[in-house]
Amino acid sequence: MITIDGSEGEGGGQVLRYAAALSLLTGEPFTIENIRGGRAKPGLMRQHVTALEAACTIGDAKCSGLAVGSSSLSFQPGRVKPGNYNFAIGTAGSTSLVLQTVLMPLLLANGPSHLVIEGGTHAMAAPPFEFMQKALLPILSRMGPKVSIQLERHGFFPRGGGRIVVEIEPSALRSIECLERGAFMQGRVEAVLAGIPRDIAERELTAARKVLSEWPDDAFTIRQLPGEHGPGNALLVEAEFENITEVVSSFGKLGVPAEKLAKSAARSMAGYLALEAFAGPYLQDQLLLPFALAKGGAFTTVRQSEHTRTAAKLIERFTGIKFRFSDQGKRTKLVEIVG
Template identity: 45%
Template sequence: MIEIDGQAGGGQLLRTALALSLCSGEPFAMENIRGKRERPGLLRQHLTAVEAAAQVGDADVDGATPGSTTLRFSPRAVHGGAHRWTIGTAGSTTLVLQTVLPALWMHGVEASLSIVGGTHNPQAPSADFIAHAFLPAMARMGLDASFALDSHGFYPAGGGEIRMALRAGGKPAPVHFGERGPVLEQHAEAIVSAIPAKIGERELAIARARLGLGDGEASLREVRRAMGPGNALSIRFRTEHASAVFTGFGIKRVTAEAVAERACAEARAWLAADVVADSYLADQLLLPMALAGGGSFTTLAPSAHTRSNAALIEKFLPVEFIYTDHGRGRWTIAVER
């Protein structure tokens, strides 16, 4: 059994361990879960990820209770079929999805997944990121899946829903994401729910100014079906060989201009570095490439989060990640057996 100290990590360390355990069949024990956080131990959104992984992997689980700082997880066999999970808070639906998706793909099973909770959360990939950045990259590696955002869920009300249909197919294939190529499309969309539309319009004004958006490259979406108020600015790019999404989330006591400035700054840094993966997509590419047993991608300077995820993957799988600094903020991360 693989032993993991979860003191320094957050929920992502747990979710990555669950995904790796399902993929490899290796059981694990994690101690000191979220030990350095203000509220240590398992929260509702973490328990939903454990529940989802246990159902998909027919796993024996010990310690899956609110506030628990220890967890033991022993999978048996990965099963597809129809699954529906409700987080019950604004916890991220996309993070639960990414906990079980690699194993379902790796084992070539069909599955229909529905997850209810937050779809546009700070500190988590948005549903727009999954649809327009993550899944296009996975499709190049062989994933055959469809994705839908049925309703938006913002913090703190949640209540949004995403769906994925995964068709049976092969394992992830090695791909080298090297050159990004020219930008073919760019678009900024401000999403508002139960708040004044002018907030989204102010965000779009910043996006137009900072990114040079032209006519038809910015739009406002007023959401009617969300359970509570919320706001997000989604900036999307499609290039010859890559896609990227940068998201700003509206929160109390932060101006619309500040929300937009931060998202635009991330987009401009990615554009200037001429890389395929921003830091968020880099995190998501590590495990599929490890399962493929090879591949590489250009990215910005690897974050501590990226390196810790890579180190955990190396504990479960016989792979090594190689980091190469090309200067001027451009790096390559490669995986080797």
């Protein structure tokens, strides 16, 4: 039984999601105290409960203390079962984060799976649908499994109501090296709107153009969704290279000027473009678990994040597998499996 202090490291829901996935993969039970102890509102939120309920469902697991607001729980894994599953968060909680909890166990299951997850698809503090579709899942498919994902309906905070559909064809994971992102192909900036004035999107694109001034005018577009999908606003900044697509996002928030959120996303992308790393700051921790399960491989990335440090420590506790982070030029790291 592994005991985890949920306030250590990143101190948020990532600890819980990684622990559940690792428990299903290794058969090692765990207890966690001080859940989300590093957050202003600690304890389980609705999306965390759904993520653990999903883990219990696919893995025939038993979990005590699983309730909104709970600060501790115990998780006893069972055998992972592929199949058809539908998970509804009931709020704008992130569908991507629920998917991350069950994805790796189902990638190594003994049959295909079909998932429907309902909730938020574009909300703060979580990767949007496009990040999963264009940045993470293509890399996993290169490692052997086949994963496809569709967005059937957008879901913004606070309403939610989004819906994604995921098809998983499992396979053993083979090690790969992701050292170079290759030549730059194209950049895109898309302002997505639902139920709010169009001029907000126009202001966002104007601000983003000032930062990404070398990108052509036709790279900046507006996507107007039906009003009943909102209210909501997302800005998606994508850079497509030969070997990777980086996705940076920001989301509209009451009281925050459109120009400010657009500049933040565009500057993050400009920072990534200025380096030569393969994985950006949001992808790096997502690659650790599949690379560890493949028992090999390497990738280059930007400066180590707290999410990455936390994930690496959890993976080592459950599997014994360690990572080496070494300098690889200016502000670039090489991440390798070392044992």
